[in-house]
Amino acid sequence: MQTQGPTPGKRRRTWLWILVAVFGLGVVCVIAIAGFAMHFFATHVSTKALSPAEAFKAFDVAKAPFKDQPPLFEMDDRERITALRQLSDLPAAKKPAEHMYVLVWSAEKEKLVRLSLPFWALRLGRQKIDVGTDVFDMKRMDLDIRQLERAGSLLVLDHRDRTGQRVLIWTQ
Numbered sequence: 001m002q003t004q005g006p007t008p009g010k011r012r013r014t015w016l017w018i019l020v021a022v023f024g025l026g027v028v029c030v031i032a033i034a035g036f037a038m039h040f041f042a043t044h045v046s047t048k049a050l051s052p053a054e055a056f057k058a059f060d061v062a063k064a065p066f067k068d069q070p071p072l073f074e075m076d077d078r079e080r081i082t083a084l085r086q087l088s089d090l091p092a093a094k095k096p097a098e099h100m101y102v103l104v105w106s107a108e109k110e111k112l113v114r115l116s117l118p119f120w121a122l123r124l125g126r127q128k129i130d131v132g133t134d135v136f137d138m139k140r141m142d143l144d145i146r147q148l149e150r151a152g153s154l155l156v157l158d159h160r161d162r163t164g165q166r167v168l169i170w171t172q
Contacts, residue, residue, distance in 0.1 A: 022158020047111055047112070047114075049112075066155040069154065073097070077162065093150065096150055097119060099118050099119065100171050102115040102167070103115075104167050155169075
């Protein structure tokens with residue numbers, strides 16, 4: 001007695017179930033990625049309406065550990081960025097930086113934006129930082145993430161413009 005393979009109808013149903021399972025898995029993955037992104041954003045970005053006095057106090061507190069350390073970059077009135085020191089010239093720190101912090105004060109909106117960016121997240125994408133706000137676009141500084149992490153805790157940029165907007169970037 002010969003045994004025959006599955007009938008054509010059963011083969012089609014098997015492939016249909018496989019396709020449904022793959023599609024379902026894809027939907028679950030998209031939902032998981034969206035949930036992770038929302039959680040990451042909620043824990044690493046905060047925006048707060050503050051008075052100018054409260055905002056400047058926040059900048060003073062953030063800058064205090066760096067005392068008289070000059071920043072790596074300066075920005076002129078035309079928003080041209082100039083390197084004051086080269087990252088590659090800095091010695092390696094005993095402990096590499098774990099986070100890059102960005103503090104942006106919008107005088108017009110009276111809002112303070114705080115970003116806390118772990119270096120593992122910065123290394124996932126391109127090797128250049130690309131964090132945009134309505135006030136400041138960091139990709140113009142052309143930073144190398146690995147060099148920045150290697151240098152440890154340092155002041156990257158401290159800038160105030162004529163309109164009262166301020167940007168402070170540092171690593172720890």
